[in-house]
Amino acid sequence: MDLDALVVGAGFSGLYQLHCLRDRLGLSVQVLEAAADLGGTWYWNRYPGARCDSESHSYCYFFSKELYQEWEWSERYPGPAEILRYLHHVADRFDLKRDIRFGARVVAACYDEGENLWEVTTAAGERYRATYLVSAVGCLSSANVPAIPGLESFAGRWYHTGEWPHEGVDFRGKRVGQIGTGSTGIQAAPVIAASAKHLTVFQRTAQYSVPARNAPLDAAFKRQVRESYDAIREVTRSTPNGHPFRIDRRNVFDVGEQERRAIYEAAWEKGGLQFRASFRDIVLDKAANDTAADFIKQKIRAVVRDPKTAAVLADIDHPYAAKRPPIDTDYFETFNRDNVALVDLRAEPIERITPAGVRTRAREYPLDIVVFATGFDAMTGPLFRMNIRGRDGLALRDAWREGPKTYLGLMAPGFPNLFTVTGPGSPSVLTNMPVAIEQHVEWITDCIGWMRANGVERCEPTARAAERWGVQVEEAANATLLPLATHSWYLGANVPGKPQVFMPYAGGLARYRALCDEIAARGYDGFVMEPSRAEAARP
Numbered sequence: 001m002d003l004d005a006l007v008v009g010a011g012f013s014g015l016y017q018l019h020c021l022r023d024r025l026g027l028s029v030q031v032l033e034a035a036a037d038l039g040g041t042w043y044w045n046r047y048p049g050a051r052c053d054s055e056s057h058s059y060c061y062f063f064s065k066e067l068y069q070e071w072e073w074s075e076r077y078p079g080p081a082e083i084l085r086y087l088h089h090v091a092d093r094f095d096l097k098r099d100i101r102f103g104a105r106v107v108a109a110c111y112d113e114g115e116n117l118w119e120v121t122t123a124a125g126e127r128y129r130a131t132y133l134v135s136a137v138g139c140l141s142s143a144n145v146p147a148i149p150g151l152e153s154f155a156g157r158w159y160h161t162g163e164w165p166h167e168g169v170d171f172r173g174k175r176v177g178q179i180g181t182g183s184t185g186i187q188a189a190p191v192i193a194a195s196a197k198h199l200t201v202f203q204r205t206a207q208y209s210v211p212a213r214n215a216p217l218d219a220a221f222k223r224q225v226r227e228s229y230d231a232i233r234e235v236t237r238s239t240p241n242g243h244p245f246r247i248d249r250r251n252v253f254d255v256g257e258q259e260r261r262a263i264y265e266a267a268w269e270k271g272g273l274q275f276r277a278s279f280r281d282i283v284l285d286k287a288a289n290d291t292a293a294d295f296i297k298q299k300i301r302a303v304v305r306d307p308k309t310a311a312v313l314a315d316i317d318h319p320y321a322a323k324r325p326p327i328d329t330d331y332f333e334t335f336n337r338d339n340v341a342l343v344d345l346r347a348e349p350i351e352r353i354t355p356a357g358v359r360t361r362a363r364e365y366p367l368d369i370v371v372f373a374t375g376f377d378a379m380t381g382p383l384f385r386m387n388i389r390g391r392d393g394l395a396l397r398d399a400w401r402e403g404p405k406t407y408l409g410l411m412a413p414g415f416p417n418l419f420t421v422t423g424p425g426s427p428s429v430l431t432n433m434p435v436a437i438e439q440h441v442e443w444i445t446d447c448i449g450w451m452r453a454n455g456v457e458r459c460e461p462t463a464r465a466a467e468r469w470g471v472q473v474e475e476a477a478n479a480t481l482l483p484l485a486t487h488s489w490y491l492g493a494n495v496p497g498k499p500q501v502f503m504p505y506a507g508g509l510a511r512y513r514a515l516c517d518e519i520a521a522r523g524y525d526g527f528v529m530e531p532s533r534a535e536a537a538r539p
């Protein structure tokens with residue numbers, strides 16, 4: 001049977017996309033999901049210490065006020081179990097599960113121009129055909145296990161945090177090596193250290209981190225959240241990054257040194273990503289940024305007792321928040337434990353993995369377990385893994401050989417009727433993502449609704465629109481300090497051989513939303529809307 005729409009992925013994006021296309025537009029829709037259950041990121045990332053860095057009262061859907069008000073979060077930053085409970089609640093409430101096929105990994109998606117259909121094949125060989133293909137495969141769903149020679153010879157066990165075994169890993173009595181100190185590694189290390197015999201943290205790039213200050217939410221806060229739905233929603237929609245707080249309007253040098261220090265101290269005590277919002281120009285001006293960077297480096301040196309370890313942890317080579325800034329629970333304190341050691345991979349790079357452990361240029365570290373907290377082939381990785389072929393058999397991989405080419409991060413020239421939720425070129429990973437996801441899903445739904453109402457059978461952006469958008473994405477990034485973190489996954493620099501192009505749109509979610517709405521209001525400016533034959537034949 002030919003479907004109206006196929007959606008790939010059953011995380012925040014896919015679930016809402018199914019609801020919108022099926023229940024608002026009345027289309028026949030099937031969701032294909034590789035995992036055995038829904039949840040996306042939170043299905044896969046069950047490593048020790050995993051939790052949100054968005055605050056719970058904003059890390060959720062806003063499309064239904066009733067849904068928002070009936071759900072109660074227990075903590076400031078929920079972990080996978082609670083987020084999965086929430087997503088199951090959403091799926092049950094909107095009767096979504098009946099249209100999701102689990103254990104169905106898409107391995108090929110080809111556009112048939114004659115039929116104007118996408119033909120999609122799963123790893124099990126099942127075939128589906130649909131007019132619209134919506135990718136909801138996530139930005140961070142393709143685990144990056146570095147190709148370190150000798151991994152296959154390791155006699156112990158190894159795990160990637162993004163594919164963590166659901167039954168958990170018992171670290172008791174074990175010598176554990178953790179490679180990677182991004183947001184994931186910073187969350188995992190304190191929890192692993194608490195049960196392992198010994199933990200060695202292998203750090204390539206030192207990172208800033210601010211305390212999360214996670215805590216249970218009290219009844220008064222929960223009531224206030226319920227009653228403030230409209231106000232909270234309005235803030236998330238009108239700020240550059242979709243968080244439920246505003247970035248302060250003052251600049252770093254509008255205040256004197258003492259006052260600045262007091263502001264940083266208060267933000268440090270409050271904890272969380274709001275630290276970055278203390279001043280307007282923290283991610284815009286290097287001298288301003290230096291004040292935040294220096295403050296955090298001083299904190300690291302004050303917390304970590306061994307001066308050599310502190311120096312390696314505080315030797316950070318990029319501006320604060322130029323990489324997604326982690327928040328933590330006792331990360332730096334962990335290095336004061338007797339059973340934890342830090343290895344500086346800049347001084348002694350990893351040479352290989354041996355049967356006994358990890359060998360660096362300096363020595364071998366004997367290990368029973370290696371944890372790869374090494375991140376993801378972000379944004380383009382999950383799209384390429386679907387082996388998408390568009391018009392004239394053009395492979396997405398080839399079309400994007402020099403970097404992704406999209407219009408608004410929503411569609412790409414050469415790939416008619418293929419929509420990408422949080423695709424490269426959209427604000428996506430620079431935001432509190434559920435807010436960006438809702439905006440994309442609603443735009444896609446409106447676009448498909450418009451096509452059907454206007455007898456349009458094919459929608460595709462022009463190459464010129466995509467080219468111009470690429471320039472805008474680059475300019476938006478260059479107006480910030482983000483490109484100065486030259487090893488960032490925002491740039492694809494974490495995956496050897498990947499073209500280094502700044503992928504997310506850094507111009508802010510509110511501005512981006514306005515742009516997308518304007519383009520739609522102008523009859524989808526920049527898109528070719530091809531009428532159906534019947535429509536074209538009308539006098």
Ligand SMILES: Cc1cc2nc3c(=O)[nH]c(=O)nc-3n(C[C@H](O)[C@H](O)[C@H](O)COP(=O)(O)OP(=O)(O)OC[C@H]3O[C@@H](n4cnc5c(N)ncnc54)[C@H](O)[C@@H]3O)c2cc1C
Nearest residue numbers: 009011012013034040041052053054105106137138432433
């Ligand atoms: C550990 C971690 C913590 C995070 N914390 C935050 C946070 O606090 N705040 C925030 O805003 N964002 C956070 N993120 C980003 C997070 O990915 C988004 O918030 C959100 O969950 C993305 O939802 P999604 O549905 O777009 O993608 P995902 O949740 O990644 O879901 C995509 C789904 O597509 C499926 N899929 C992929 N390829 C295929 C295929 N070929 N065939 C079939 N199925 C496929 C995957 O199995 C997956 O289930 C975090 C990411 C990670 C890794």
Ligand SMILES: NC(=O)c1ccc[n+]([C@@H]2O[C@H](COP(=O)([O-])OP(=O)(O)OC[C@H]3O[C@@H](n4cnc5c(N)ncnc54)[C@H](OP(=O)(O)O)[C@@H]3O)[C@@H](O)[C@H]2O)c1
Nearest residue numbers: 051052053146180181182183184185204205324373374375
């Ligand atoms: N809610 C949260 O708090 C939370 C938690 C986890 C993840 N996330 C999201 O997921 C994103 C990815 O986070 P992540 O920590 O999984 O990945 P990441 O930020 O890409 O960090 C990966 C780490 O592994 C290191 N690494 C990679 N390859 C290596 C190699 N070959 N040898 C040695 N070290 C290597 C990296 O070093 P280099 O820096 O030198 O490359 C980095 O320290 C985050 O930025 C965030 O958006 C959010």
